[in-house]
Amino acid sequence: MPLRNHLKEYRVRLDVNQQQMGQLVGTSRQTISQIERGDYSPSVTLALKIAKVCNAKVEDIFQYEEEEEE
Amino acid sequence: MKIENEMMTKEQENMQQNKKAKGPFIAIMCCACLLGGFLGGFGTWLQKGYDKGEAAAWLGERIGTIAGNGLPVLMVIASAIAFGYMAWALKKSKEEWKQAQNYDDEALEIWNEKSDKRIGTGLNLVSFVTIFNYFSFSVSFYADIYYDEMSSAMFLLALVMLIVTIFASVIQQKNAVDFLKIVNPEKSGSVYDMNFQKKWIESCDEMEQQMIYKAAFHAYKVTNYLCLTLWTGFTVLAIVLKISLWPVTIVSAIWLTMAVSYAAEGKRLSKTQNEAGSAAGGNPLSF
Numbered sequence A: 001m002p003l004r005n006h007l008k009e010y011r012v013r014l015d016v017n018q019q020q021m022g023q024l025v026g027t028s029r030q031t032i033s034q035i036e037r038g039d040y041s042p043s044v045t046l047a048l049k050i051a052k053v054c055n056a057k058v059e060d061i062f063q064y065e066e067e068e069e070e
Numbered sequence B: 001m002k003i004e005n006e007m008m009t010k011e012q013e014n015m016q017q018n019k020k021a022k023g024p025f026i027a028i029m030c031c032a033c034l035l036g037g038f039l040g041g042f043g044t045w046l047q048k049g050y051d052k053g054e055a056a057a058w059l060g061e062r063i064g065t066i067a068g069n070g071l072p073v074l075m076v077i078a079s080a081i082a083f084g085y086m087a088w089a090l091k092k093s094k095e096e097w098k099q100a101q102n103y104d105d106e107a108l109e110i111w112n113e114k115s116d117k118r119i120g121t122g123l124n125l126v127s128f129v130t131i132f133n134y135f136s137f138s139v140s141f142y143a144d145i146y147y148d149e150m151s152s153a154m155f156l157l158a159l160v161m162l163i164v165t166i167f168a169s170v171i172q173q174k175n176a177v178d179f180l181k182i183v184n185p186e187k188s189g190s191v192y193d194m195n196f197q198k199k200w201i202e203s204c205d206e207m208e209q210q211m212i213y214k215a216a217f218h219a220y221k222v223t224n225y226l227c228l229t230l231w232t233g234f235t236v237l238a239i240v241l242k243i244s245l246w247p248v249t250i251v252s253a254i255w256l257t258m259a260v261s262y263a264a265e266g267k268r269l270s271k272t273q274n275e276a277g278s279a280a281g282g283n284p285l286s287f
Helices: A007-014 A018-025 A029-037 A044-054 B002-049 B052-100 B105-146 B152-183 B196-203 B206-240 B246-272 B274-280
Strands: A003-005 A062-064
Touching: A007 A018, A007 A029, A007 A044, A018 A029, A018 A044, A018 B105, A029 B105, A029 B206, B052 B105, B052 B152, B105 B152, B206 B246
Parallel strands: none
Antiparallel strands: A003 A062
């Protein structure tokens, strides 16, 4: 998964749990959990919503990293 | 010049990919031809041995009588297992959910995975058993009308089990959906609503929708291959056992409906979502 994120850190700063974070951005708790674990890459719309709620830029929360070819 | 070079590179890449895939493709086609030839030859050989219609009727009556009398009992057993498991899974998940209110995110995640797996298994079991019971009822009904050795008591049992299945599956799905709506407050829709599926999917977020679409596409692919297999089998059986052309007609109708609805939806999506259109283009079975 080439997309790394700092969502958990930003969420902790906001002092909300995954369920509350999901409600803030309009997704389920499971989706927030999957994003934090790096198992799911959100759409641009969702990434922008998350950034807005966290009062940060998208690239501060999400970073794209090229996968190293074997 | 740059575009020409890029095109040449792409063409070389395409050639390499085609070359790589061509070997297994030819092998599969050869095997399919051999199997088709064998089945055709075997069918012709069988035809010579006995009267086709008589053989089909004899085989049908034997299998139909055994199945007609046996399936109602299996309906009871399968229903008890599926509905019993589902009731237990919901009860257990509800109890754990009450305790989970004080959990932190990680503990909640572990509970959620366990609960999802349990309820998912229950819902799948209920779906499988519902289909099985519908089929079993048809067999018993047919056997009761056409076969002398079919017990009417067993047919009545099948009828009762069909009614039980219809009500129990709806009630259990309703209970599961109601519970999932408590756990996931963003979800909406009632099982009793005729537009339930539409409302439910609309209340799912993008990740959940993606999961549903991927699972649906997988089911579509599998059904396509199943249609091909059934078409082959029923064509051979129509000739060998004279089972009429109904089975092969029904399979072709289902196959065609899937292909047409897939193409129509792909075309509709391509007007609003370019990527969806290109992704949807092409039948997974087309060579």
